Amino acid sequence: MAEFITSRDTVIGIDIGSVSVSIVQLDTEGKILNEFYGFHRGNIRDTLLSAGRIFDLSRIRAIACTDSSTSLNKNLVSVYNTQVAIMAAAKHLCREAASILHIGAEKFILIRFSRDGSYQSAKTNTSCAAGTGSFLDQQAGRLNLSGIEELCDKALKNKDSIPTIASRCAVFANTDIIHAQQRGFSVGAICESLCKGLAENIMNTVCSRENPELPLLITGGVSKNPVVKGYMERQLKSTFLVNEDSPLFGAIGAGLMLLKEQKLPQPVNINSFGDI
Numbered sequence: 001m002a003e004f005i006t007s008r009d010t011v012i013g014i015d016i017g018s019v020s021v022s023i024v025q026l027d028t029e030g031k032i033l034n035e036f037y038g039f040h041r042g043n044i045r046d047t048l049l050s051a052g053r054i055f056d057l058s059r060i061r062a063i064a065c066t067d068s069s070t071s072l073n074k075n076l077v078s079v080y081n082t083q084v085a086i087m088a089a090a091k092h093l094c095r096e097a098a099s100i101l102h103i104g105a106e107k108f109i110l111i112r113f114s115r116d117g118s119y120q121s122a123k124t125n126t127s128c129a130a131g132t133g134s135f136l137d138q139q140a141g142r143l144n145l146s147g148i149e150e151l152c153d154k155a156l157k158n159k160d161s162i163p164t165i166a167s168r169c170a171v172f173a174n175t176d177i178i179h180a181q182q183r184g185f186s187v188g189a190i191c192e193s194l195c196k197g198l199a200e201n202i203m204n205t206v207c208s209r210e211n212p213e214l215p216l217l218i219t220g221g222v223s224k225n226p227v228v229k230g231y232m233e234r235q236l237k238s239t240f241l242v243n244e245d246s247p248l249f250g251a252i253g254a255g256l257m258l259l260k261e262q263k264l265p266q267p268v269n270i271n272s273f274g275d276i
Helices: 044-052 082-093 133-142 148-157 170-182 187-206 226-236 246-260
Strands: 010-016 020-027 032-039 060-066 078-080 099-103 108-113 119-124 216-219
Touching: 010 082, 010 246, 020 044, 020 246, 032 044, 032 246, 060 246, 078 082, 078 246, 082 099, 082 108, 082 216, 082 246, 099 187, 108 187, 133 148, 133 170, 133 187, 148 187, 148 226, 170 187, 187 226, 216 226, 216 246
Parallel strands: 010 060, 060 078, 099 216
Antiparallel strands: 010 020, 020 032, 099 108, 108 119
16 A cells, blocks of 8 residues: 655666666655766666665665666566656756757657747657767777767867768768778867767757757756767857756656655665665
């Protein structure tokens, strides 16, 4: 039988994507008490086990997750639509946003709100990895870099002219990277070109018919890439809204939606996140 939550209870929100894990612990008012964001590199269970060490699991009243978190035990968690969760987090943390551009590892989505703040429309990319954060992760591997973080850092520090790389296709991009290296372009220049290409792919899809309503909130892991973000801002001639917890919006929104229900299942009794 469901019970009302009490002031001493907390809930956990989890969002597992194709490259990263986001976890937040919220109190009953929706305040973030603790958080985790990390790349799982295909080993989700170990990443969850590591994340669990920084959370107070004894206070967990219930667990929520996004519907992209397919590896979790659905008998122990409440599941919410990822897009709706992102919108819930935006309404809670950034009410002034007229649009949301969420850029994840596999896809991106532009969500528009009407003048009264209600949902209006959403536009997503195709299933191809080009034009997403996963594309940068793939190219980082081809450049023998440790990951997206190092690629972003080298792009940010680049002062050289950049080559042209066909960022719409990972196969063509690989060929262009090899040619750029043969022509003497630095790794930093190649990294910046990849970030520029990603930004152009996103904006060409998002703005194919009309510009998004401003102010625009950017969320997802790529929101922390200042090079991609800068190129998109220059194309839109506007500064994006950015929240410090923008990569965590899926997890935050799932937790908030669980709290909004007011009634929760029986308390979750787990020793570690590995149990789910």
